[in-house]
Amino acid sequence: MKNPPKPYLNGHYTPVTDEITAHELTVHGSLPPELNGRYFRNGHNPKPGITPTHWFRGEGMIHGIRLADGRAEWYRNRWVKTPFLDGVPFTGTELEVSAAATNIIFHGGRYLALQEANLPWEVTAELDTVGAYDFGGKLTSSMTAHPKEDPVTGELHFFSYSPFPPYLTYHVANAAGEIIRTTVIDGSGPSLMHDFAITREHAVFINSPVVFDHSEHSGIPYRWHDDVPLRIGVTSRTAAAKVTWFEVEQGAILHVTNSYVDTQGRVVLEGPRFDRSAWESSWKWWVGAPGHGVTPDAGSTFHRWVLDLATGKASEESLDDLATEFPSINDAHTGAFNRYSYAIAFPGAGLDGYSTIKFDTVTGQQRLFGxxxxxxxGEAVFVPAEGGTNEDDGYLLTVVSDLKADASQLLVLDAGDLATVATVELPRRVPAGIHGHWIEDHK
Incomplete structure (x- = not known):
């Protein structure tokens, strides 16, 4: 009997089989004139005939859309041409053998495709592959796919994690892309650490109960352990300093929304939280195990943790009961208080289909675009409006997969009221992916 297709090779996630380029795309509505730049979105797109053992093991493909002067100039998609794409296996030590499939950023004049177990891979503004990038020889370990750029200093903060000591290493690169500081973080363990956060003064790290485990054979050797607590570590950004670890209610955090210092001097962390049931159900989808659900998120919900460095005490609260993931904010508020955040709301908890959701953490209200x-x-990427004065004066960019039409669009929403501003018809269906960024021309 033939096995059913893996969920990450089916439906919205069905890979495309080739690379194309198209020019002068059809636009419905009016693209805001300040949208001059490139929207790049990375994700896993296995080559034809390849069935990865885990969603996160698929080869990386970047989809790019160039907007300028109210026009959609081009679309193109390109695999990141790493040794992994050519079939070289990653066994845990070859830093250049990367799928390069999780995120793409622009920093220090370079476009970098990221996957957390490996070195970054540099690509051009037209998505041609340049090669592995090690910050001039200063990066000798992997790099997270979720670095944080400080909007004030321009510094890039990121980390490496490992199943073996040192488990966690913190790096800072200046605005020019030069690593200026590397620090081993004390007290960490062999946890799966996909994301972290910064405030304007702190770095905030996460040790979840999902830890290195040889018995996990999916190709991502991490598994939930009930005897391992969820811990959040806070340290200074500027120097080697004491790390304060807070033990909180058990759960897993894959992505963070933001972190900041509140008016009482406490560190606040916000983001989606998985309990064990939600994590293990989601993991079944990610590996295509029997009994998996219909979506890759089986119930992470928006939470807030408040960490008091003065007392060593932590508190937490649930902010919403919808299943949400892939959070984003106006990046000008990275490390500082943000009132608004955005995410994908998955079917369930009263929702029949997918929505883009906007949270207001001051009023507790939410707004949904079904x-x-x-x-x-996909993930909603915030782009500020020219002359905007409010935090939510801007636009959300997201690629929408339409199964019925076998097509995709780049949707531009008003970040204030989630009204449709414009839609760009893409020349092909774009598989549901992971993360991306808007990169303005002036950068």
Whole structure:
């Protein structure tokens, strides 16, 4: 009997089989004139005939859309041409053998495709592959796919993690892209650390109960352990200093929304939280195990943790009960208080389909943009409006997969009221992916 297709090779996630380029795309509505730049979105797109053992093991493909002067100039998609794409296996030590499939950023004049177990891979503004990048020889370990750029200093903060000591190493690069500081973080363990956060003064790290485990054979050797607590570590950004670890209610944090210092001097961390049931159900989808659900998120919900460095005490609260993931904010508020955040709301908890959700953490209210039957949005990327004065004066960019039409669009929403501003018809269906960024021309 033939095995059913893996969920990450089916439906919205069905890979495309080639690379194309198209020019002068059809636009419905009016693209804001300040949208001059490139929207790049990375994700896993296995080559034809390849069935990865885990969603996160698929080869990386970047989809790019160039907007300028109210026009959608081009679309192109390119695999990141690493040794992994050519079939070289990654066994845990070859830093250049990367899928390069999780995120893409721009810093220090370079476009970098990221996957957390490996070195970054540099690509051009037209998505041609340049090669592995090690910051001039100063990066000798992996790099997280979720670095944080400080909007005030321009510094890039990131980390490496490992199943073996040192488990966690913190790096800072200046605005020019030169690593200026590397610090081993004390007290960490062999945890799966996908994301972290910064405030304007602190770095905030996460040790979850999902830890290195030889018995996990999916290719991502991490598994939930009930005897390992969820811990959040806070340290200074500027120098080697004491790390304060806070033990909180058990759960897993894959992505963070933001972190900041509140008016009482406490560190606040916000983001989606998985309990064990939600994590293990989601993991079944990620590996295509029997009994998996219909979506890759089985119930992470928006939470807030408040960490008091003066007393060593922590508190937490649930902010919403919808299943949400892939959070984003106006990046000008990275490390500082943000009132608004955005995410994908997954079917369930009263929702029949996918939505883009906006949270207001001051009023506790939410606003939903439903995408309709058979349509799935990606991560919402915030782009500030020219002359905007409010935190939510701007636009959200998201690629929407439409199964019924076998097509995709770049959707531009008003970040204030989630009204549709413009839609760009893409020349092909773009598989649901992971993370991306808007990169303005002036950068």
């Amino acid at each position: 995408h309709g039957a058979g349509r799935m949005p």
